[in-house]
Amino acid sequence: MTDPVPLPAGVRDVLPVEAAELRALGHALAGAFASFGYREVMTPLIELADVLDRAEEEGVGRAYRLFDDEGRVLVLRPDLTIPIARLVATRMADHPDPVRVSYNARAVRPPVHGKIEGAEQRQAGIELVGAAGPEADGEVIAALSRALAAAGVPDARVAVGSVAVVSAVLAGAGADDVTRDALWEALRGRSVVDWRRAASGLPLEGDAAAVIADLPALRGGVEVLDAIAAAVPSASDECDRLRAVVDVVVRHGVAAPMIDMGVVRDWAYYSGVVIEAYAAGAMAPVAVGGRYDGLGARFGRDRAAVGVAVALDLLHHAVGRGAEQADTGMVLVGGSDDLIAEATALRAQGVEVVGVPATYEQADALALADGRRFVVRRMGDGWSVRDVISGADEALAALEGGPWI
Amino acid sequence: MDLRICVPLGALFGDCLEVMDAVGLPVDPLRDAGRRLIVEVPGGPTYITTRPSDVPTYVESGAADIGIVGRDVLLERQPDVYELADLGFGGCRMSWCTPEGDDPTAGAIERFGVVRVATKYVNCAERFFEETGRKAEIVKVNGSVELAPLVGLADGIVDLVATGRTLRENGLVEREEIFDSTARLIANRVSHKLRAEDLDALVRGFEEATA
Numbered sequence: 255m256t257d258p259v260p261l262p263a264g265v266r267d268v269l270p271v272e273a274a275e276l277r278a279l280g281h282a283l284a285g286a287f288a289s290f291g292y293r294e295v296m297t298p299l300i301e302l303a304d305v306l307d308r309a310e311e312e313g314v315g316r317a318y319r320l321f322d323d324e325g326r327v328l329v330l331r332p333d334l335t336i337p338i339a340r341l342v343a344t345r346m347a348d349h350p351d352p353v354r355v356s357y358n359a360r361a362v363r364p365p366v367h368g369k370i371e372g373a374e375q376r377q378a379g380i381e382l383v384g385a386a387g388p389e390a391d392g393e394v395i396a397a398l399s400r401a402l403a404a405a406g407v408p409d410a411r412v413a414v415g416s417v418a419v420v421s422a423v424l425a426g427a428g429a430d431d432v433t434r435d436a437l438w439e440a441l442r443g444r445s446v447v448d449w450r451r452a453a454s455g456l457p458l459e460g461d462a463a464a465v466i467a468d469l470p471a472l473r474g475g476v477e478v479l480d481a482i483a484a485a486v487p488s489a490s491d492e493c494d495r496l497r498a499v500v501d502v503v504v505r506h507g508v509a510a511p512m513i514d515m516g517v518v519r520d521w522a523y524y525s526g527v528v529i530e531a532y533a534a535g536a537m538a539p540v541a542v543g544g545r546y547d548g549l550g551a552r553f554g555r556d557r558a559a560v561g562v563a564v565a566l567d568l569l570h571h572a573v574g575r576g577a578e579q580a581d582t583g584m585v586l587v588g589g590s591d592d593l594i595a596e597a598t599a600l601r602a603q604g605v606e607v608v609g610v611p612a613t614y615e616q617a618d619a620l621a622l623a624d625g626r627r628f629v630v631r632r633m634g635d636g637w638s639v640r641d642v643i644s645g646a647d648e649a650l651a652a653l654e655g656g657p658w659i
Numbered sequence: 660m661d662l663r664i665c666v667p668l669g670a671l672f673g674d675c676l677e678v679m680d681a682v683g684l685p686v687d688p689l690r691d692a693g694r695r696l697i698v699e700v701p702g703g704p705t706y707i708t709t710r711p712s713d714v715p716t717y718v719e720s721g722a723a724d725i726g727i728v729g730r731d732v733l734l735e736r737q738p739d740v741y742e743l744a745d746l747g748f749g750g751c752r753m754s755w756c757t758p759e760g761d762d763p764t765a766g767a768i769e770r771f772g773v774v775r776v777a778t779k780y781v782n783c784a785e786r787f788f789e790e791t792g793r794k795a796e797i798v799k800v801n802g803s804v805e806l807a808p809l810v811g812l813a814d815g816i817v818d819l820v821a822t823g824r825t826l827r828e829n830g831l832v833e834r835e836e837i838f839d840s841t842a843r844l845i846a847n848r849v850s851h852k853l854r855a856e857d858l859d860a861l862v863r864g865f866e867e868a869t870a
Contacts, residue, residue: 368736370720413852445742447843471743471862473855512855516741532852537721538739539848 264365264373271625276376276566279405279573280358283378283564286401290393292356292380297337303327308552309336310522316363330362333521334377335546335561342383343553351384351557358566370537372567379543379563383550386558388495391527391545392502398531398541398562399508405564406573407533410540412509413473414499415517415528417544419482419492420469426488427466428457441518446471461485473514476500482515499527523549529562533572540568584628584658585621588612593632596653605658618642628658660857662704662850665718665726667711670821671842674748675727681868682861715740715845724850725858730840731819735780741846743862747869749842753783755835756826757815758808762834767814768793775814777807784817787837805829 261267268276284294306314306329317332331337334357342353358378365373380397382390395412402410420441424434433455440448453467465472465485472478476497483490496513504510517530519542526545533540543562550557583606589597590609597607608626610617617629621642629640630653637650639657650656666675666689680686689706692698698706707723714728715738729749733742755776757763767774777798778784788795798813800806805825807813819840820826820833844865851858 368716411852443742444740444848447742447745471859473859512852514852514855530852532849534849534853536849537719537847539852 262373264371266372266374272570276570279566279569280376280378282405283401283566284356284358286404287356287378287380287397289400290354290380290397292354292382292397295338295341295355295357296359297331297334297341297357299330300328301331301337301340303329305340305553306331306336309339309549316366318362318364332363333361334359334379334563335381335521335523335543336549338381338561339383339546339549339559340553342381342559343550343555343557346383347555349384352390353383353557354380355383356380376566377563378566379541379561381559381561383559384557385560386547388498389502390558390560391499392506394543394560394562395499395503395511395529396506396508398529398543398564399503401564402531402533402541402569405569407540407569410531410533410572412511412529412531412541413514413517414496414511414530415513415515416492416496416526417518417524417528418526419479419489419496420515420518422489422492423466423469423482423486426486427462441470441516442520444470444516446516470516473512473516475510476513478513478515496527519544521546527560531562531564533569535574536565536568536572538565538568540565540572582606582658583608583626584630585610585617585624585626587614587617587629587631600653603659628656630656660704660861662725662854662857662861663707663723664704665707665709665714665723665728667714667726667728668708669711671711671727671729671749672708674746674842678746678748678865678868682864712736718845718847721847721849723847724854725844725846725861727842728845730838730843731780731783733843733845734838734840735783737782738845739848741848741851742843743846743851743858744844744865744869746842746844746865749840751819751821752839753780753787753817753837754820754833755787755815755817755837756820756831756833759830759832762832763814764793764834775812776817777804777813777815778817779804780817780819783837787817791835805831 303319314332318330320328322328338355338357346353361375361377362373382394399412424437433452436452437449440452449470450467456466458466462485465481479493479497483493500510517528519528523546524544525547528544530539531541541562541564545560547558550559585608586593586597587610589607590611592612597609600607608624621629627641627643629642631638637653639648639650676686676690685700685703688698688700696708707717709717711728712732714726715732715736717723718726718740719738731753764774773794773796775796776784777800781797781799784795784797804816804818808815846858
């Protein structure tokens with residue numbers, strides 16, 4: 255027996271069927287993004303660590319790091335929003351506002367032992383830079399909904415929270431630094447229990463105390479924002495802004511997102527609306543994003559920005575099996591030696607032709623393995639055509655107009 | 660309501676049944692489950708029974724929509740799930756315990772630079788000693804933790820203490836309390852949003868039943 259051939263932890267290969275399905279998903283998403291005017295950009299796989307570290311107060315956390323030949327620390331991009339913020343702030347600094355860019359790329363993060371999440375994450379997303387209003391947030395949410403529908407998940411649920419609303423509530427509720435940190439930690443840890451415990455120390459009474467104690471569990475329509483604004487009047491501007499975002503989404507002809515104050519992100523650069531989308535069959539949100547107004551300034555160009563990224567692998571789980579693909583093209587026996595001209599003519603007509611030598615004996619097995627429906631052989635002056643799905647054989651005088659068209 | 664509910668076998672099981680009964684969930688089929696691990700109630704929830712430490716795994720992955728689990732397991736496993744309610748029962752505490760007599764902790768640090776800790780809760784123990792500025796050498800054991808300090812495998816243990824009886828019987832003393840634990844209701848991140856209406860109603864039920 256040969257030695258095992260292992261892969262690094264958390265990564266995997268993608269075989270033809272999955273690759274085709276992922277490609278189709280990416281294509282569907284890109285089409286929807288393009289219809290809103292987003293153009294694709296690509297950033298390098300590796301970045302200088304000290305550049306990416308500017309994005310977060312405490313530096314980017316979990317990441318693969320390596321050294322270049324001059325001893326500088328490099329990082330394999332652990333996220334795509336940061337490199338794209340860097341790209342837009344530097345390469346597109348003079349581009350008229352707003353900048354609309356999209357991407358379909360892989361982020362890499364060392365896996366956590368015992369977690370299912372892989373090290374490589376395929377993400378397709380958009381960033382809208384240089385637009386601060388609720389129209390921008392609403393457009394991104396609408397584009398996300400359209401993209402998920404185009405990819406085959408028409409019933410995805412989108413939820414929005416707001417870092418700005420929560421911040422305003424905590425400031426208005428008179429939280430001291432210690433309480434505020436404890437509350438943020440509870441929110442990021444998704445613990446309603448810890449939040450309530452920390453919130454019980456706030457100097458509040460009556461309805462206001464009740465609303466704040468329930469904040470991470472508050473969700474539903476815009477009435478949630480009415481309740482928050484009534485409880486903490488100083489947060490009403492931010493509540494109005496989020497209400498305006500919902501209004502814009504609806505004007506795009508897309509279902510209103512659920513308001514959910516428990517939706518937050520781990521990355522500290524988020525500053526306003528926070529977006530998540532969910533689909534049955536995916537264990538975690540299929541899309542995440544939000545507003546990150548302060549990030550551009552860290553790369554030298556201060557512009558408001560909002561974006562969202564779809565996790566392609568999770569989306570793939572949610573859409574289930576793609577359309578049956580084992581029905582295209584043919585294996586042409588002799589197509590790689592005696593019948594190259596015939597193969598070329600068929601390809602020119604748009605037929606997928608797998609050429610094998612005239613002496614090849616495993617044409618049926620190859621057709622089944624590769625998802626080709628027909629095996630075609632020379633027979634006298636004509637052709638024999640086998641449909642490997644039904645097993646039926648047919649004789650044809652000429653290749654033109656065959657069943658593969 | 661076709662929710663999948665992950666219920667821990669063991670110490671919390673009885674109280675779980677009682678509280679779920681009070682919430683109005685049909686628990687009799689679960690009570691009579693025998694050795695079955697999955698109990699489907701026609702027209703009702705599906706119960707998945709597992710070891711307590713596996714509950715977060717099933718919920719985080721979406722194999723179950725919600726689950727009941729001790730805070731000790733949450734702090735040890737740090738799963739990415741929503742912690743929705745403190746159910747109040749299953750009270751206990753995570754503690755640092757050493758043999759009777761003089762506490763060997765400070766002496767071990769002074770003379771060897773490290774305190775040797777036997778535990779099932781490797782992450783909790785590591786965090787506790789880091790946060791208190793001490794270097795710990797963690798030995799992972801899977802059962803009968805109390806044995807380790809008695810035979811010289813470790814200076815002490817980090818373990819759950821409910822009544823303290825097992826500790827006393829083995830000549831161990833609680834030295835430092837690390838945190839309190841009770842049973843918690845947790846939910847998968849996606850189920851929490853896709854089944855928002857069902858879950859919010861259920862959480863209210865649990866809160867009323869355990870108030």
